[in-house]
Amino acid sequence: MSNRLQVDIVACDGYGACAEVLPEMIRVDEWGYPILTSDIVPPVLTRHARRAVTLCPKRALSLAPAADRGTGGRPTKAASRGRA
Amino acid sequence: MSRHDGGPRLLAGWLETDAPAGLAAHAGRYGELPTNPGSWITRTVIDSGLCGRGGAWVLTGSKLTTVAANAAKAGAAYVVVNGAESEPAAAKDKLLLRVAPHLVLDGAELAAVAVGARRVTLCLHRGAGLLDGLRGAIAERAAAGWGRAGVRLTVVESPRWYVCSESTALARFVGGGPAKPRMVAAYLQGVRDKPTLVSNTETFAHLALIARYGAEWFRRVGTARTPGTWLVTLSGAVSRPGVYEVPVGGSAADILRRAGGPTEPWQALLMGGYCGSWRRLGEVLDCPLAPEVLQESRASLGTGILVGLPESACGLVETARVVSWLAAQNARQCGPCFNGTPAIADDLTRLTRDRDRLAWGRVQRRMEMVAGRGACSHPDGVVRLASSALDTFADDIPTHLAHGGCSGSDQPPTLPLPASLPADEPWR
Numbered sequence: 001m002s003n004r005l006q007v008d009i010v011a012c013d014g015y016g017a018c019a020e021v022l023p024e025m026i027r028v029d030e031w032g033y034p035i036l037t038s039d040i041v042p043p044v045l046t047r048h049a050r051r052a053v054t055l056c057p058k059r060a061l062s063l064a065p066a067a068d069r070g071t072g073g074r075p076t077k078a079a080s081r082g083r084a
Numbered sequence: 085m086s087r088h089d090g091g092p093r094l095l096a097g098w099l100e101t102d103a104p105a106g107l108a109a110h111a112g113r114y115g116e117l118p119t120n121p122g123s124w125i126t127r128t129v130i131d132s133g134l135c136g137r138g139g140a141w142v143l144t145g146s147k148l149t150t151v152a153a154n155a156a157k158a159g160a161a162y163v164v165v166n167g168a169e170s171e172p173a174a175a176k177d178k179l180l181l182r183v184a185p186h187l188v189l190d191g192a193e194l195a196a197v198a199v200g201a202r203r204v205t206l207c208l209h210r211g212a213g214l215l216d217g218l219r220g221a222i223a224e225r226a227a228a229g230w231g232r233a234g235v236r237l238t239v240v241e242s243p244r245w246y247v248c249s250e251s252t253a254l255a256r257f258v259g260g261g262p263a264k265p266r267m268v269a270a271y272l273q274g275v276r277d278k279p280t281l282v283s284n285t286e287t288f289a290h291l292a293l294i295a296r297y298g299a300e301w302f303r304r305v306g307t308a309r310t311p312g313t314w315l316v317t318l319s320g321a322v323s324r325p326g327v328y329e330v331p332v333g334g335s336a337a338d339i340l341r342r343a344g345g346p347t348e349p350w351q352a353l354l355m356g357g358y359c360g361s362w363r364r365l366g367e368v369l370d371c372p373l374a375p376e377v378l379q380e381s382r383a384s385l386g387t388g389i390l391v392g393l394p395e396s397a398c399g400l401v402e403t404a405r406v407v408s409w410l411a412a413q414n415a416r417q418c419g420p421c422f423n424g425t426p427a428i429a430d431d432l433t434r435l436t437r438d439r440d441r442l443a444w445g446r447v448q449r450r451m452e453m454v455a456g457r458g459a460c461s462h463p464d465g466v467v468r469l470a471s472s473a474l475d476t477f478a479d480d481i482p483t484h485l486a487h488g489g490c491s492g493s494d495q496p497p498t499l500p501l502p503a504s505l506p507a508d509e510p511w512r
Contacts, residue, residue: 012418
């Protein structure tokens with residue numbers, strides 16, 4: 001099963017280690033914060049993705065099975081984008 | 085028992101008596117609070133098609149079902165009434181809480197029964213002057229033995245920052261934390277990480293009437309997809325600015341007529357508040373205002389805000405000013421937002437005032453870069469407002485780049501802004 005890469009943007013401090021280890025999937029914006037160019041990790045990049053997760057000093061990057069949208073990513077809030 | 089068919093529902097008492105409704109007046113007008121079980125309340129709300137009035141227009145019945153199911157697993161649930169109303173151009177929640185507090189509290193108690201919560205927390209915008217009135221209303225209910233047994237009502241003032249009225253931020257605040265947005269939805273992990281129903285003040289007031297008069301009654305006005313009335317705060321160049329209760333699906337022209345017409349010709353309309361969007365007058369004035377219609381053009385009613393921009397004003401200058409304010413209101417949590425929104429505000433100022441031609445392309449790139457990358461939708465809202473301004477007022481941009489302004493630059497502001505908050509303004 002393939003994995004999904006997730007950034008906890010609240011935890012992220014823009015160190016940029018992830019983009020250096022995994023440039024195939026992550027680039028940084030002008031302030032150094034990661035932009036995922038795709039979030040499904042192809043099997044060939046799984047090892048690099050795991051290294052990127054380990055290297056993040058803020059533990060802001062995580063891998064989850066692609067089917068599991070978890071509670072750490074944005075999709076959980078997709079249905080309630082208003083101000084309630 | 086009056087049912088106010090076709091007319092105002094939430095504001096009926098206020099419009100007839102010109103006085104806020106105490107418990108006796110409230111009970112006389114609407115009758116007893118229904119004693120049906122929670123499952124019946126949920127079923128009725130589902131059938132009514134009620135959509136949340138806090139901006140997302142999600143089906144309230146679905147939300148009740150979800151929170152109830154999550155609560156059954158988690159062993160607890162909370163209800164938060166969002167009366168924080170931090171939108172500077174919005175007044176409807178404050179009005180409703182002032183003139184019909186028991187309608188809101190009835191709805192909140194019934195919702196608590198529906199999701200299995202024992203505690204309701206009503207959040208008010210700090211400094212709005214509503215706290216004593218709501219405390220009084222709650223005391224009045226307790227003294228009269230009014231309300232659903234086993235549900236405790238409390239009222240608090242939430243911090244004044246704009247993003248504090250976001251649902252996850254408010255749930256976090258009620259749980260004792262800072263009022264800053266979280267990545268996880270409140271219906272999963274809200275107050276003290278328990279499933280939490282966070283809904284807008286107006287939503288609860290509608291729910292209180294649906295529980296009394298039924299789903300079919302609720303559907304008698306509004307559209308098939310979005311039944312009922314809604315509260316609209318109309319301001320700008322209008323004879324009688326204020327809050328109007330109208331059926332969903334009516335046009336801005338209808339509301340404008342009721343408000344005595346414009347004080348001078350309009351050039352554009354701001355829809356949905358400061359994280360909403362500008363629209364050219366011709367595109368929207370006669371269009372049915374309903375979420376399902378507006379979403380086709382990626383617009384939204386938001387929390388029911390309409391501002392008419394007069395011909396004499398400058399939409400670019402107004403937007404640059406509001407975006408600067410919004411940028412300062414971010415939660416200081418997410419890098420793309422706390423870096424990106426001030427940068428976008430700076431670009432807009434350079435574009436409208438400083439003849440910086442490069443700012444045009446730069447702001448386009450930054451808007452694309454920042455949207456969708458926050459824990460909450462604050463950056464998305466800033467981008468929505470900014471990009472709709474650059475589109476709606478595109479013809480004015482060359483004038484600003486050539487002269488550093490236009491004839492509207494020195495006009496008094498149409499969009500109201502509160503004084504900026506000090507850096508040490510609390511988040512708790």
